[in-house]
Amino acid sequence: MGRDTVRSLVWTGPAADAPAGTAPSTFELVERPLPDFGPGELLVRVRAAAVCGSDRHTVQGRRPAPCPSVLGHEGVGEITAIGAAPTAEGDPPMPGAVPSTVDGAPLRIGDRIVWSVISACRTCDRCCAGHTAKCRRLRKVGHERFAGTWPLSGSYASHVLLPAGHDVVRVPPAVADAPAAVAACAGATVMAALDSVPASRLEGARVLVSGVGMLGLLAIAAAAEAGAERIHAVDPSPARQDLARRAGASSVAASRDGTDGGIDLALELSGAPAGVRAAVTALDVGGTAVLAGSVFPGPGVEIDPEHLVRGRRTVTGVHNYEPEHLVGAVELLGSARGRTLPWSQILGAPIGLEEVPDALAAQPEHLRTVIVP
Numbered sequence: 001m002g003r004d005t006v007r008s009l010v011w012t013g014p015a016a017d018a019p020a021g022t023a024p025s026t027f028e029l030v031e032r033p034l035p036d037f038g039p040g041e042l043l044v045r046v047r048a049a050a051v052c053g054s055d056r057h058t059v060q061g062r063r064p065a066p067c068p069s070v071l072g073h074e075g076v077g078e079i080t081a082i083g084a085a086p087t088a089e090g091d092p093p094m095p096g097a098v099p100s101t102v103d104g105a106p107l108r109i110g111d112r113i114v115w116s117v118i119s120a121c122r123t124c125d126r127c128c129a130g131h132t133a134k135c136r137r138l139r140k141v142g143h144e145r146f147a148g149t150w151p152l153s154g155s156y157a158s159h160v161l162l163p164a165g166h167d168v169v170r171v172p173p174a175v176a177d178a179p180a181a182v183a184a185c186a187g188a189t190v191m192a193a194l195d196s197v198p199a200s201r202l203e204g205a206r207v208l209v210s211g212v213g214m215l216g217l218l219a220i221a222a223a224a225e226a227g228a229e230r231i232h233a234v235d236p237s238p239a240r241q242d243l244a245r246r247a248g249a250s251s252v253a254a255s256r257d258g259t260d261g262g263i264d265l266a267l268e269l270s271g272a273p274a275g276v277r278a279a280v281t282a283l284d285v286g287g288t289a290v291l292a293g294s295v296f297p298g299p300g301v302e303i304d305p306e307h308l309v310r311g312r313r314t315v316t317g318v319h320n321y322e323p324e325h326l327v328g329a330v331e332l333l334g335s336a337r338g339r340t341l342p343w344s345q346i347l348g349a350p351i352g353l354e355e356v357p358d359a360l361a362a363q364p365e366h367l368r369t370v371i372v373p
């Protein structure tokens, strides 16, 4: 790759709306000159990207997505250029011309950052109500047409180009690249799920984590960090049960039996209808079930309204997240608990962009495939 080019792995289809039974997904490595970019935009060299399960669903045709596109929404990188605002000599910089982190710290070339999966308009009614995650003009990292207005959004590329004002968080040196990448989807989503109840209710709470993928492991770590008294993790895989213990689960089980009634906060991350049912029935009086795993179409699940009403139980859903949750995810990963998660078992050996198509088609051995573009 030349110094002044961007190399992107473009997913060329077939998309989910293609006729059933068509050929497996195809990809094309495309090299182009570095783009021109506007004031406040950030050109970021991707140091590492992680493969979220939803990208596997996309290329398997189980999830609609714009195509062709550069996939990848978990990444960590280094700022290599910042779009300068044109100012007349002596003028103060235009507002927003000096890009900053979510916390307001100015960004500089060379900063190592993670970036939000969403780009919100910040002006629609939902954004103004604090739900930028559900912005009416939402654009998503790794879900934009390669021929559209934001071709360099996905992290399966040498570089991403972030719009002005995009939510980014600086990564502390103690957090290695691959764990940092995971903050952008799994990590921040978990923090948003925990934020469904006030922090004071997490202290001493009895927590159920249903499904121990990347989200489940981070949910266990985050709940333990927040002071949960007991964390029960459910996953059929013995290897994942082992990981759950090492992340801080006090008990693990292969099935959801035996949890009825004793749970204050149930985090449903498997997306399985049985998991959703079990998360609701597990709740004690006043408990909350947060559903975050049901991100693809599936059968409905019956609920017993009387169980909710008489027990003052709450069922809620979480999808995407707000900027503060990305901050929280990076803090979690930088904590002693986050740093000592069994990363060598969680992450596969790094692969290059050329190897990504095969890796997306294969059954993953690890919770996260790591790409070093």
Ligand SMILES: [Zn+2]
Binding pocket: 052, 053, 054, 073, 185, 186
């Ligand atoms: Zn994801």
Ligand SMILES: [Zn+2]
Binding pocket: 120, 121, 122, 123, 124, 125, 126, 127, 128, 132, 134, 135, 136, 137, 138
């Ligand atoms: Zn908006």
